Amino acid sequence: MSEQEVGARRGSRGTLVIAEDRCKGCELCIDACPPGVLVMSSEVNEMGYRYPELTPGCTGCTACQLVCPDFVFSVYRFTSAGASGDRHG
Amino acid sequence: MSEQEVGARRGSRGTLVIAEDRCKGCELCIDACPPGVLVMSSEVNEMGYRYPELTPGCTGCTACQLVCPDFVFSVYRFTSAGASGDRHG
Amino acid sequence: MERELVVTGVGGQGIQLLAKTLALAATREGRHAMLSADYGGEMRGGPSKASVVIGDRPLRALPVLASAWSAIVAHHRFSEPALARLRPGGPAILNLPLVDPASLPAMTVYGVDAAAVAKSVEAPQAIGFVLLGAYNAVTRLVDPASLVAAMQELLPPYRRQHAAANARALAAGAAALDVPGADLTEVSR
Amino acid sequence: MERELVVTGVGGQGIQLLAKTLALAATREGRHAMLSADYGGEMRGGPSKASVVIGDRPLRALPVLASAWSAIVAHHRFSEPALARLRPGGPAILNLPLVDPASLPAMTVYGVDAAAVAKSVEAPQAIGFVLLGAYNAVTRLVDPASLVAAMQELLPPYRRQHAAANARALAAGAAALDVPGADLTEVSR
Amino acid sequence: MTVIDTSQPPSEPARRVADFRPSLLLGEHSLCPGCGEPVALRVLLEVLQELDIVQRTIGVVGHGCYGSFVRIMDVDVLQCLHGRAPACATGIKRVRPDCAVFTMQGDGDMANEGLQEVLHAAARGEKITCVLLNNGVFGDTGGQLTAATVLGQRTKTSLEGRDAETHGYPIPVADLVAGLRGAAYVARGAVSTAGGVAQTKRMLRRAFETQLAGAGFSLVEILTMCPTGWFVPAPEGPGYLGDSMEQAYPLGELTTWRH
Amino acid sequence: MTVIDTSQPPSEPARRVADFRPSLLLGEHSLCPGCGEPVALRVLLEVLQELDIVQRTIGVVGHGCYGSFVRIMDVDVLQCLHGRAPACATGIKRVRPDCAVFTMQGDGDMANEGLQEVLHAAARGEKITCVLLNNGVFGDTGGQLTAATVLGQRTKTSLEGRDAETHGYPIPVADLVAGLRGAAYVARGAVSTAGGVAQTKRMLRRAFETQLAGAGFSLVEILTMCPTGWFVPAPEGPGYLGDSMEQAYPLGELTTWRH
Amino acid sequence: MTLELLEGSEAIAASAIAAGCRFFAGYPMSPFTGLLENMSRQLPLAGGVCLNAESEIEGVNMTLGAAAAGARAATGSCGQGIALMQEAIAEAALNETPFVVFNMARNQQDYFQATRGGGWGDYRTITLAPKDVPEAVEHVQLAFHLADKHRAPVIFYGDPLLAQTRIGVSVRPLDFGPLPPKDWALDGTGGGTGGSRQVWTWAMGKATDPGPGPDRHWRAIAEKFAAIDAIESRSEQAHVEDAETLVVAFGSAAKFVEYVVEELRADGHRIGWFRPVTLWPFPGEALAAATADVRRVLVFELNAGQMLDDVRIHAADRSAVRFIGGVSIAESGLAYGELMDAPVIRDRIRTALSEGGRS
């Protein structure tokens, strides 16, 4: 685990892979994220759309993935956090 | 009032005109008549159908006219019978 | 040789069943038969017509007959167009007294009081079969036994009980021919 | 004389509105104008093309132009078919740096960094109007005031607030012609 | 048995309380003995007369045995395509809003071919009155299964009786329509009994009143006997209707609108 | 603001709990930003996979924006005429009773052009699963009023908003279908919230289970966002759906069938 | 060969089943109703499905679905009902779904409807028009064969005489030769393989395996129909060698014409007849050849002159063409009127003979 990763990990029970090139910038994920850890980028992707970026605090709840119309997210839940962290199973 | 008419009138609060040539012999009127005073003829009409004939006891209730699909009946209620006889208004 | 029959009457006289019986009897004998029915969407009392063609080879006749050899006239109403197509000389069975023999062209005419004959053998509904029995007795188009078999085959299950009466009617119609008199009269004009 | 303009770009660049503005301006001046739009059912980023024909008499031109005198090229993507139809010698306005001047046939080519010009007059969404302003300054097809009036007429009520910015963009596009340099460059090949 | 002379009106004082047929009928119909449809026609025409709207009424008639009523009803009529009466009536009503516009359709016409038309018209709250003559068969084509044929019913295309597994369940049109907000008056009557006929007439009257008040769409479904299509003798029609159709399609008002 | 690197799966121990998209998707769709239809597609395909019926499933897709899914779903598909999917599906199911057959239709497809088809299929108890993507507009043709457009909604053909007097009332398709006896499972979900998506998926699963058990017809109506047709910015789509459509079309199961 | 006395509708149903038809969906309409009733009775006994479609549109689309799933399937109706099916018939022609449409027409007024569609787009429908019940029995099976051979809907054009005439016939399966496999049919097994199947008029294919798209696909379809046109036309003729006058007629009317022509020949007239057996493809070359040396081409059809267009296009000399048919309907509206009658036809032909022709 790199240092940056550790920093990112802090307070996060899960994380994402964001296929940002597929994003069409609808922002549905932003409102859908319960802890509010997604923010729209200031850059645009190839199609000219802004896309979400992940800040710390992801719970791995999959809400973003559920609502995203463009299949942008994979969601991971850390297994090393211990059972207690995994409340949303 | 002829003698025959008086006989017919006996016990009748109403009477009919039956356009028997229009009858198609379905017998719906027979079952529909509450006092059961209609009977099917033994003769047939021009179209070859038996038709209803009236026997004494008509109340002028119009049930036969209501159910007849071939518009065979006109119904009359005697006015001289007094108000009490006219229960089905 | 093709033999054409036209049957004309009104709804309820059993015209269609009569024609079907004859055509089926011929078919069961291995012959070629064609039956054209012509009945309006009308109910009882409306026109009912049929034509039957029987032959020993595939038929040339059209489903609307250009002319016909023979006739069964069960009722005078609506019969005119059919009668106009009869070829002179052929046999015609008339239902007396409903039909006036004078209405026909120069046919060999046989009258039968089908209602009376039917009643006499306790088959009052089987007027059509009486006429068919008479017709076949005159024309000998099919074996009388074939007629009975075809009639039985055509009865739907819930009408099987009528088979015996119908058979009596067929026979009585045919028998009427052997007894000259009121029941069957050859009328020549 | 009929003057044809083809405009080619991608969805979201204001291609259709630009073309409509020019055609309406000409119409309001009492001239004959025709506008053909060609955009797929696609969303943002898909091809967007339009052609405008202006003349003083009823037009001969077809809705699918056989050839065109002038062009506005807002984006290089999907532009090839339109450019292939340009008649050499006519004026072409290119949106720099997106469009490569080498992609055009032997036209009189003017480049303008429409995004920068638009930003500079605080009308960042009005890239299309910058290009139109420049085009009209070169071709003088219509009175610049007609363009402003047409632009205003075309704005739906809920977009009225953009009128001033769009007008600035039209003027800035035109003005860029008076200031030779990076913003508007005549590129000869 | 005394048989009363009924060839003439009585000579002694009497009041005529019911007439052969409404004056709006121009001739005889040719429907089968015991058919329920002419009864529905009669009460419909009586209602038009009683509401005094005869000279501003336009009827739209579909395809079925009742289709031949076009020849005998003295009302302006469009004979329309099978199933399409509610759409045609909509066009008429929209350009002649002061007219009373009604349709006359069978179950084949309304529950099969034109289910969509009537539901859409109802949802639109179209100010027309649709009359469904439901006998549970295509009478006119000889008695085949319709979408309203009740379970167990034998028809020419369900010889063993309608079986839910093969043929599905019957559609209660009035109930479906009553589920739509645009429907202001929906009722189901039957012409199998004298009381049913009287009730059906009241329903038709209310349906037209609803239309005239501009309250929305109205439908009266009328269960009618089709002894021919049901393969039962005419006198048994009403009993058969009560035992089969009325069980599947309860009578009464489903949606009512009040002034 | 710390931005986490999300270009790669995490290197520390983690379990993938949700994937980009089901493996049955063959490529990208071209629907608008914020459209709800692709979400419905995803959960539908996931259900097919989870029920392990992918290789015996046949889809019938109608006309609407979702029509283009035909190009990206790795399922045997008949692209059918506008509105006719339930009829086509019926034909398929009757000759391939072992297949799972579903339709995918929009509100324009199902509530307008093909209202009759779905109701008849439901009444017949046809063992198919119909999926209605209800966004209350004809999305594909640019946003006109459908029979499911809610009151007050502005569309290109109801610029002042849907007004009951002129345009009538919206049709609640699931409720209509639930009124038919042949319908064994009827539910209405929405893809405007994560919870709604999860619930919708469960509904789809039950619908297919109903079909596989041979219990009868099943329908899942799914409310989907159409920001383009609604003329609202994409991020406001879910809120708009909740405030307008969900009020007219309450979510939940309307008919359930139990083993 | 034992003959069964079957009503046309009954014989057609039996023949369809003998051809392997296992799905039928129809909606009553005279004179098609009899076929529907017979199918609803006979098809389940053969292990097939006959649905009481709730409307013609549902019927044809059910049939399209069943056929797309690989079954031999059919529907039918007449007149208005066929009109309602046009959208789906065109669709099937363009997405290449084979089935048979039994148009048990009320008369001959629907020639354009059958041969020029009225659906949409560039498509044609092979249309078989038998002249009597025995030929109908054969055509039914040929119709299914041609549908599968060309992956296209085929119309069987009957009429009340075909539907309602009872005649001794024998119905057995006929073999018209091998057919291509239905590997395109939807059976569900394509799912998840990356090569899932698709039946689609626009033929755009899958993202991973793009199809031709509408432009190329529809051009290919147009070429397919041109090819069918070249090989599938059928006709029958007699006495063409020495005929001065040729009478052209189709369906039942052709049977009547044949009958009358034979009579006229017996009377010494140099007359022949020509019958398009397929209405589309119209046997244009055969007609051109048959009319090369005649003075008169008489067209007899029970309508206002529809096949007449095709005769004019193909007759060797169109100035020789005369129309001797006409609209003729029974009072019920459900059957032919008095023009479908040998004596009437004979009169019309005789009148035409007396009027001369090209020299």
Added chain:
Amino acid sequence: MTLELLEGSEAIAASAIAAGCRFFAGYPMSPFTGLLENMSRQLPLAGGVCLNAESEIEGVNMTLGAAAAGARAATGSCGQGIALMQEAIAEAALNETPFVVFNMARNQQDYFQATRGGGWGDYRTITLAPKDVPEAVEHVQLAFHLADKHRAPVIFYGDPLLAQTRIGVSVRPLDFGPLPPKDWALDGTGGGTGGSRQVWTWAMGKATDPGPGPDRHWRAIAEKFAAIDAIESRSEQAHVEDAETLVVAFGSAAKFVEYVVEELRADGHRIGWFRPVTLWPFPGEALAAATADVRRVLVFELNAGQMLDDVRIHAADRSAVRFIGGVSIAESGLAYGELMDAPVIRDRIRTALSEGGRS
């Protein structure tokens, strides 16, 4: 005359309203949608009613109802949508209800659909095919006029170029002369008079006043259409006098052909063009005259060869007829493909010129 810059759909809507159209019912389908949207905006302002019909079938039947009640009424769609309307269009032709059907077609593949119906029975539909928006504005009003003049539905055949091109036009009411009164229209006042009105395809009349019935009525309708055929065909042509080659095209394609032919004449070719303005009645006599002295008749249409049939029927010498059109569709399926383009057409004509013709 001030010009307004109007999109075709907008201009057509304005012209329909100027013609007195007061009822419109339509269902979206590209490229017809624009007309529907414009009507829904403009018609209420003119006191008319525009309904969002729930389907094409409902739309056309609503329109039939409104027209039967005496209103000037119209509907429209394209391709599949028009296919669905065929039953009702035929019905209207046979029960004599006048209205206009705006077929804003996606291409020219629906010529048969328009001219040969596909509805049912013997009926024809007057079909106007304008070549551009200004002519369309005129045709819209002519369509309503002809509908009322002949009590028959009239088809306006447009396309995406007509629907979506914006051009300066002026829309004013046009006067095509007096029309018969609509005394047959249903307004309810006939009720109870013994002379109530009836609109009925079978025309059986009332028991007290029998109508002709289907046999006589349909024959009368066939005669009416024959009469329309004789008087209402319209065509346009140029350079026929000295042409060796005549190019026949309709609608937008004719505008392209005209453009190309002028170019070729400028290059010295002896070439002319002929345009059927009415697709039905097809201007057959005019075409026969125009082709009397030409060596080649080239038919250009964006389909697999549909008008071709009519050209073959009427060209002076059918062996001179060559088809140079073809199916050509945009990838979207919603518009023309690359064949609708002057350079491509020029190439095709040039190739044909080099191939000779009849001598």
